[in-house]
Amino acid sequence: MKRKFHIGMTLGFVVYIGGFFTLQLLGQDKTFSDLENRPLAGKPVWSKDKFFNGTYGKDVEKYIADQFPFRNQFIAIKSQSELMLQKKENNGVYIGEDDYFLQKFNVPDKQLMKKNIEYINRFAESFDVYFMLAPTATKIYAEKLPNFAMPYDEESFIEEVSGGLGQKVHKIDVLETMKAHKNEEIYYKTDHHWTTLGAYYGYEAFCKGYGIEPMPISAFERVIGSNSFYGSLFSKGNFTFAKPDTLELFIPKVEETLDVYYMGSDKHTDSLYEMSHLDKKDKYSVFLDNNHPIIQIKTGVKNGKKLAIVKDSYANALIPFLTNHFEEIHVLDLRFLNMPIAAYMRSNNLKDVLVLYNVQNFATVNQFSLLGK
Known part of the structure; x- marks a missing residue:
């Protein structure tokens, strides 16, 4: 019984990840995020030099992170959950009183x-x-x-x-x-x-x-x-x-x-x-x-x-x-x-x-x- 449960969980996880991967392949890449007000990473171009010096792998990571399906919805969920947990800082920005967001000044x-x-x-x-x-x-x-x-x-x-x-x-x-x-x-x-x-x-x-x-x-x-x-x-x-x-x-x-x-x-x-x-x-x-x-x-x-x-x-x-x-x-x-x-x-x-x-x-x-x- 336990073995079937683990198999079911594994299959469910594979289907879940595969589904998102398929959506990412079939979906049209976005060039700009209005939410974050910044350009989004485009599909990386492979080259032997970039592959062996590690930059191609980093470009792939950025591309997957930026073009992830339903990305804005996940960002919204993350933001709301952090508010519920009373987290007061995110990505170098403090949540201040009276609806102020205040940027962190590092040393x-x-x-x-x-x-x-x-x-x-x-x-x-x-x-x-x-x-x-x-x-x-x-x-x-x-x-x-x-x-x-x-x-x-x-x-x-x-x-x-x-x-x-x-x-x-x-x-x-x-x-x-x-x-x-x-x-x-x-x-x-x-x-x-x-x-x-x-x-x-x-x-x-x-x-x-x-x-x-x-x-x-x-x-x-x-x-x-x-x-x-x-x-x-x-x-x-x-x-x-x-x-x-x-x-x-x-x-x-x-x-x-x-x-x-x-x-x-x-x-x-x-x-x-x-x-x-x-x-x-x-x-x-x-x-x-x-x-x-x-x-x-x-x-x-x-x-x-x-x-x-x-x-x-x-x-x-x-x-x-x-x-x-x-x-x-x-x-x-x-x-x-x-x-x-x-x-x-x-x-x-x-x-x-x-x-x-x-x-x-x-x-x-x-x-x-x-x-x-």
Whole structure:
């Protein structure tokens, strides 16, 4: 009897696995996961070299994991079961109070930090560098973290970086600004970015450091772009029980004249917003059409002022506030470039540059060597 039971269990397991394997072979591969907001692995190409160095096996594992039948349904079940078990962290994302998801900040690489500081200090010998290191919600809403959570302290990291930067670097303190406005909706709950309101306060901090008068918030019409925004932390943690965020656009009440040139795709537009993204999963890409290597913005302002911005995606929601102050804005994303930024600055007659990153991104950036000659 026991033997028949074991045989039955074995056959059932084989049929179960075989069924899924058959579905995977017959099913059409998906190229992108809306839930996780990332590309999915495609069918690996076999080669003798890849087979013997082990990369082919790893590619097969990624392919099977990404193309597994009913994958999203299993992710949803896993997420719900972890919530029932009161698990408070998944894939580097904490489940915080008041529906906040907060990204874990691991111990940063101090050697990388020192190298990046050195690159920025050298850059400041030739250009006027304004440096802004934006905290994330993990620091501003630290009291919402689970009791056991112990991320590396972002404020401590900001102090270390600030202490290493030379006197020629204009350091902009946005941490205290965000603390002062923490009772407002300055960060998304499902995404790692600051909201448009948070970006506005970052813009105010820049204006103070740069020595210009910011546009009052009353100069903008606050328009709801979407009430169904599920951001990067929702995707990373697979938290299917999350409540959506509201994404706002701040539209100037006085119409602007703009020419926005996306150099990599050779596209011109007259808007800083790509509204089609509001109908997609990654709605934050409405700001400057997501990330591009180089964006050149020409405004209707006639004051001769130019600004370069070396940045991550935190800058995307802040840049629209700057168009009232500069005749030209050059947006440079080092993640997609392989060219000397100093040479680009000189060839475009640029002197002033804002380096803007969020703390956790800055801790892992290894492209600052591009700032050189």
